[in-house]
Amino acid sequence: EPPQGFSRLSDIAPDIAQDMRYAGPDNFTGHPVPGYDKPQCWLRSDAAKALAAAQADARAHGFSLIVYDCYRPIRAVSAFVDWSRNADQSTKAAHYPRVDKDRLFAQGYIAAQSTHSTGLAVDLGVRGWNFGTPFDFFDQRSWTAGKTTPNAHANRQTLVALMKRHGFTNFPREWWHFTFKGAENAERLDQPIE
Numbered sequence: 001e002p003p004q005g006f007s008r009l010s011d012i013a014p015d016i017a018q019d020m021r022y023a024g025p026d027n028f029t030g031h032p033v034p035g036y037d038k039p040q041c042w043l044r045s046d047a048a049k050a051l052a053a054a055q056a057d058a059r060a061h062g063f064s065l066i067v068y069d070c071y072r073p074i075r076a077v078s079a080f081v082d083w084s085r086n087a088d089q090s091t092k093a094a095h096y097p098r099v100d101k102d103r104l105f106a107q108g109y110i111a112a113q114s115t116h117s118t119g120l121a122v123d124l125g126v127r128g129w130n131f132g133t134p135f136d137f138f139d140q141r142s143w144t145a146g147k148t149t150p151n152a153h154a155n156r157q158t159l160v161a162l163m164k165r166h167g168f169t170n171f172p173r174e175w176w177h178f179t180f181k182g183a184e185n186a187e188r189l190d191q192p193i194e
């Protein structure tokens with residue numbers, strides 16, 4: 001069960017697609033991440049309701065959201081730190097071709113104290129849209145205002161504007177990462193998603 005004050009996004013917004021990357025091997029570590037025992041999006045209920053409103057807004061404009069990560073247990077963040085210090089480079093080409101993996105935290109692409117652990121951050125895109133780079137491609141080309149095609153730039157701007165209308169702020173180094181109001185000072189949790 002989600003912690004007190006949290007909801008399963010599937011209960012609040014069942015038509016938002018979920019591709020929970022850290023629950024399986026298709027992520028920058030190349031393995032399922034500790035703490036993600038089920039491929040479910042959990043969020044603080046206020047953020048989940050705001051995301052449901054964003055999805056209704058998106059639908060009214062002819063598109064639909066897909067989430068990649070929501071609440072992230074602290075143990076998962078610890079696993080990311082351990083991964084950044086090990087010698088495995090198998091995901092470098094797909095996820096961090098121009099950054100040393102042990103610099104990903106210092107460069108801001110992964111947080112050692114993540115707002116995801118509060119349940120007030122979400123990584124997402126739009127079904128069928130091209131954003132110029134894939135989710136979790138840690139590179140200047142993924143910066144929201146970074147160099148990309150006109151279409152991808154327009155898609156990023158549309159997503160940022162949509163999310164802003166519903167209380168979410170984009171992280172300028174990752175077009176996919178958004179935080180809801182209050183995320184910086186909220187409690188971080190370690191309950192696994194199970």
Ligand SMILES: C[C@@H](N)C(=O)N[C@H](C)C(=O)O
Binds near residue numbers: 112174
């Ligand atoms: C790792 C990436 N998906 C992400 O969420 N990055 C931010 C900075 C975080 O780890 O909180």
Ligand SMILES: [Zn+2]
Binds near residue numbers: 121123178
């Ligand atoms: Zn994120």
